Amino acid sequence: MKKKGSILNNSVINIILVAIIFAVFLLAVSGRVNSRDVHQQVLEKQLALLIDSADVGMSFGVTKVNLKGLVDNIEVHDGRVFAKVDGFPSFKGYPYFSRHSVSVSDEGDKFVVYIK
Numbered sequence: 001m002k003k004k005g006s007i008l009n010n011s012v013i014n015i016i017l018v019a020i021i022f023a024v025f026l027l028a029v030s031g032r033v034n035s036r037d038v039h040q041q042v043l044e045k046q047l048a049l050l051i052d053s054a055d056v057g058m059s060f061g062v063t064k065v066n067l068k069g070l071v072d073n074i075e076v077h078d079g080r081v082f083a084k085v086d087g088f089p090s091f092k093g094y095p096y097f098s099r100h101s102v103s104v105s106d107e108g109d110k111f112v113v114y115i116k
Contacts, residue, residue, distance in 0.1 A: 039069050040085040044094035047074070047081045047113065051096040054115040061110040074111045076102045 043062075050060055064071050073084040080093030096102070101116040 037088065040083055040088060040090055041094070043071070043083045043085060044081045044090060047083065048094045048096040051076075051081065051098050051102055051113065051115065054098065054100070056100055056115060059112055059114045061107075061112045063110045065109075071111065074104050074113070076104050076113070 047062070054060070062071060062074060069086040071083060071085055072087060073082075075082040076096075078093075079097070080095050082090040082093040084090060098115070103114050103116065105112050105114070
């Protein structure tokens with residue numbers, strides 16, 4: 001009888017430990033997915049892809065308050081897009097490969113990216 005009881009106890013303990021490890025993993029991943037860093041990287045990549053696909057004379061706007069957070073600043077220089085989201089500055093940026101001249105202007109509630 002003792003052998004059956006100890007197997008059951010070990011199984012229950014193992015299930016509880018696996019559940020705890022899984023819960024810690026989910027908390028760590030959910031914290032990373034909702035972080036400013038990820039939102040900033042996604043915004044920079046989207047802007048770089050738009051710049052790459054744009055033709056001369058095109059422009060597009062990025063609202064300052066959007067799903068990625070509060071966009072404080074967008075800069076374009078040295079072939080890279082830098083976005084400052086929720087006060088978190090970008091140090092690395094995201095590269096774009098357009099051969100056209102690109103500029104950004106702050107126009108009230110949005111940033112406008114011009115392709116010249």
